Amino acid sequence: MTNEIILQPDFDSLFILITNKCNIECKHCYVSSSPNGSYGLSFPKIQETIIHTRKLFPKIRVVISGGEPFTRKSEIFKLLDEFNNSTPFLILSNGMLITESTANRLSTYNNLKLRLSLDGANAEKHDFLRGxxxxxxxxxxxxxxxxxxxxxxxxxFSSTISVGNEASVEEIISLAKKLGISKVKFEPIAKTGNALDHWDDYHKNETDKDSENYKNLIKKITSERHQEFTTYSINDAGFKDLTIYSNGDVYPFTYLNEIDKEYGLVGNINIERIDYLIKNPKMSNSILNKFLHYSMGPHRSLGATMFNI
Ligand code: SF4
Structure with missing residues (x-):
């Protein structure tokens, strides 16, 4: 007789990467988005996925990501009009497509947060990765x-720590402060997508230790300047983020590397509805596999930290 362990997933967030299209092509993009990226999930599929996930997790937060979500601006507003009264939304964006009318419309929603990517406190550093x-x-x-x-x-703000911008962490915090932005999330670069393609260019002579560098850096800042701001860690191995990629692939976490990608795939919402996938034993297996990889290490963990400035 075999004893099978079945885990009941308990998701806080539904991450939907609605598109793989982006107005730019970052060197470190973990999903290799670009202006030629695919349009992504159909609008009815996104609606259906939110509806059925909410039935299982009524308090879930919807996180809209991409690609650049604002390449599908009108559909984002349709989603906010339909769901935002009862569901908190977070939109992850590079902030470059926010026109006056977009900003005016966004300001009318109460239950909405925006997280904009910033990888350096000046054009030289930020544009090195983003163009x-x-x-x-x-x-x-x-x-x-x-x-x-x-x-x-x-x-x-959300900042990816990579080579070339490690020293910018304090400047990024200062810029956020100057602009009146009180939260900055820092995380090390994930080793997949464009980042993997460029890995040897930017991490020559390194044995993939940027996660370690990042952790030491964050430790140093938090101990030296702990009176200026509070921080909290975001445990990416907590399996709280149900993630749907722009091709419909479903994972119980955001993948960080090729191993995650291989072990974590549960199914695809273009083939099977999300609530069936959540209840599928594959979901439980995926969580267990990630947990084993995470516990056994060495591993790449985002180990993201949010700074409240
Ligand atoms: S990292 Fe973000 S902004 Fe950059 S190419 Fe990818 S989706 Fe676009």
Missing amino acids: SGSFEKLLEGIKKLKKSGFNFDNLQ
Whole structure:
């Protein structure tokens, strides 16, 4: 007789990468998005997935990501109109497509947070990873949000720590402060997608130790400047993030490397409805596999940290 362990997933967030299209092509993009990326999930499929996930997890937060979600702006507003009264939303964006009218519309939703990517406190550092002009366009987007009256308590930065910007962490915090943004999430680069393709260019002579560098850096900052801000860790191995990729693939976490990708795949919402996939034993197996990899190490863990400034 075999004893099978079945885990009941308990998700806090439903991450939906609605598209693989992006207006830029970052060197470290873990899903290799670009202007040529695919359109992604159909709108009815996104609606259906939110509806059926909410039935199982009524308090779930919906996180809209991509690619760049604002390449499908009108559909984002349709989703917010339909669900945001009863469901909190977080949109992850590079901030470059936020026009005046987009900012005005976004400012009308109460249950909405925006997290904008910032990888350096100046154009040189940010644009190295994201391409020329990205920094200026992000700042313009933030100005438009300010002008629209968007609640800046609901605005955050997200910074990927990679080679070339490790030293910028303190400058990023200072810039956030100057702009009136009170939360910055830092996480080390995930080793997949474009980041994997460029790995040897940027991590020459290193044995994949940027996670370690990152952890030491965060430890140093938090111990030296603990009176200025509070921090909390985000445990990416907590399996709280049900993640749907733009091709429909479903994982109980956000994958960080090729091993995660191989072991974690549960199914695809274009083939099977999300609630059936959540109840499928494959979901439980995927969580167990990740847990084993995480516990046994060495592993790449995002080990993200949120700074409340
Ligand atoms: S990291 Fe974000 S902004 Fe950059 S290419 Fe990928 S999806 Fe686009």
